[in-house]
Amino acid sequence: MGAGQEKEQKREQWGSKLGFILAASGSAIGLGNIWKFPYITGENGGAAFIIVYLFAIALVGLPVLLSEFLIGKKAQKDAIGSFKELAPGKPWYIAGYMGLASAFMILSFYGVVAGWALSYTFKAVTGQLAGVAPEQLENYFGGFITSTASPIFWQVIFMVLTILIVVGGIKKGIERWSKILMPILVFLILLVIIRSVTLPGAGAGIEFLLKPDFSKLSAASFLIALGHAFFTLSLGMGTMITYGGYLPKGTNLPSAALNVSIADTVIALLAGLAIFPAVFAFGMDAGAGPGLVFITLPAVFQQMPMGSLFATVFFALISIAALTSAISILEVPVAFFKEKFNWSRKKATWIIGGIITVVGVGASLSMGPWSGFTIAGKNFFDQLDWMSANILLPLGGLVIALFVGWGMKLKDALAAADFSENEVVGRIWVSVTKFIAPVLIMLVFLHSLGILDIIISFVKKLVG
Numbered sequence: 001m002g003a004g005q006e007k008e009q010k011r012e013q014w015g016s017k018l019g020f021i022l023a024a025s026g027s028a029i030g031l032g033n034i035w036k037f038p039y040i041t042g043e044n045g046g047a048a049f050i051i052v053y054l055f056a057i058a059l060v061g062l063p064v065l066l067s068e069f070l071i072g073k074k075a076q077k078d079a080i081g082s083f084k085e086l087a088p089g090k091p092w093y094i095a096g097y098m099g100l101a102s103a104f105m106i107l108s109f110y111g112v113v114a115g116w117a118l119s120y121t122f123k124a125v126t127g128q129l130a131g132v133a134p135e136q137l138e139n140y141f142g143g144f145i146t147s148t149a150s151p152i153f154w155q156v157i158f159m160v161l162t163i164l165i166v167v168g169g170i171k172k173g174i175e176r177w178s179k180i181l182m183p184i185l186v187f188l189i190l191l192v193i194i195r196s197v198t199l200p201g202a203g204a205g206i207e208f209l210l211k212p213d214f215s216k217l218s219a220a221s222f223l224i225a226l227g228h229a230f231f232t233l234s235l236g237m238g239t240m241i242t243y244g245g246y247l248p249k250g251t252n253l254p255s256a257a258l259n260v261s262i263a264d265t266v267i268a269l270l271a272g273l274a275i276f277p278a279v280f281a282f283g284m285d286a287g288a289g290p291g292l293v294f295i296t297l298p299a300v301f302q303q304m305p306m307g308s309l310f311a312t313v314f315f316a317l318i319s320i321a322a323l324t325s326a327i328s329i330l331e332v333p334v335a336f337f338k339e340k341f342n343w344s345r346k347k348a349t350w351i352i353g354g355i356i357t358v359v360g361v362g363a364s365l366s367m368g369p370w371s372g373f374t375i376a377g378k379n380f381f382d383q384l385d386w387m388s389a390n391i392l393l394p395l396g397g398l399v400i401a402l403f404v405g406w407g408m409k410l411k412d413a414l415a416a417a418d419f420s421e422n423e424v425v426g427r428i429w430v431s432v433t434k435f436i437a438p439v440l441i442m443l444v445f446l447h448s449l450g451i452l453d454i455i456i457s458f459v460k461k462l463v464g
């Protein structure tokens with residue numbers, strides 16, 4: 001094929017509807033589901049928090065997910081190009097550039113945490129993890145993530161795997177690997193659940209997940225649930241716009257968005273079911289925070305029959321979930337640089353993946369050797385996490401909801417989302433996207449900047 005023809009070549013597309021759903025679910029299901037969801041649920045009292053989280057997914061996550069899909073599918077472009085295509089001359093595309101910045105930031109630290117999971121998989125297979133005394137596990141984890149070479153080694157391996165899949169392209173890379181890895185992930189999680197719920201004393205953990213105790217909820221819990229709905233569904237940075245951009249005509253978007261939201265939610269709940277029964281069975285602390293998976297669980301695994309096997313399975317599961325998410329984050333800038341500057345996929349992926357890896361090395365070092373260097377009181381790693389998850393994602397999600405709800409003509413938005421004009425569900429979706437989602441997102445945003453607290457205390461003063 002000549003160079004001229006190469007340029008004329010049609011845009012890449014998903015091979016099948018199932019492939020697209022698996023890839024989008026693979027993006028959604030990640031560290032957010034298996035590492036973060038269980039620990040924030042543990043910290044916020046269990047079942048009551050889960051109920052709030054389910055509302056957040058339904059009222060904000062699902063409508064914004066559908067919005068991202070339709071923007072990409074209608075425009076057939078990357079996250080920035082899509083806004084320019086649909087609203088030429090208007091500033092909506094700035095949301096795309098914010099998404100681009102989020103992608104660099106999130107993948108930098110995401111690769112570091114994924115590297116920890118990879119390394120724990122290795123430590124579990126080789127029996128190293130089983131050899132650490134339970135009360136030493138916290139120091140062991142701390143020692144590992146603050147050391148220099150070892151976490152970087154695993155982070156780089158993880159990033160190279162991510163790059164290799166993305167270099168393969170949409171159909172032969174991302175879709176193919178999602179089709180292989182997602183079923184393995186479901187199988188592995190079921191294995192761990194069977195082990196966990198059959199332990200003596202597992203009932204207390206199941207109760208924790210099912211019996212709501214609303215007294216454990218705080219105002220912050222609502223906002224944590226909402227913020228997490230964004231992160232877990234990969235929203236607010238154009239990932240789902242980019243993936244939607246590879247959709248052929250004919251895929252029904254509302255059903256795709258519903259499928260992906262359900263898959264993501266079910267896996268988060270299953271992760272809870274894999275973790276809490278075991279944690280309770282061994283009398284460990286469900287509210288242990290970010291260390292729940294890396295410190296509490298290894299102690300749990302040590303105490304159960306065939307624990308090394310289940311530890312290996314569990315950390316492999318986290319690594320796989322992280323990989324199918326990382327490729328979707330990398331695809332956002334890759335699609336942009338490919339289309340905007342006509343780079344080949346290979347060039348774009350290696351260059352951008354390389355830069356993100358280098359930034360990630362900085363994030364890893366900031367846990368230990370470089371921890372003295374802080375930006376606004378946070379080390380580099382925490383700053384990347386905080387800025388992207390608390391500012392850029394909610395802001396991006398807000399702009400996307402406003403764009404579809406207010407920037408597009410009602411008729412166009414409904415048609416692009418595959419609704420007929422008078423369909424009730426379509427009308428409900430538009431209203432939620434126009435009013436409810438933006439208000440809720442604004443609340444999260446104001447809260448993360450501390451502004452909400454100032455307003456609340458001001459109102460309290462006025463009233464009282």
Ligand code: PHE
Pocket residue numbers: 027028029030031032033106231232233234235237239325326328329
């Ligand atoms: N949804 C992924 C997770 O839950 C993280 C992610 C965020 C992926 C933003 C893409 C974009 O781990």
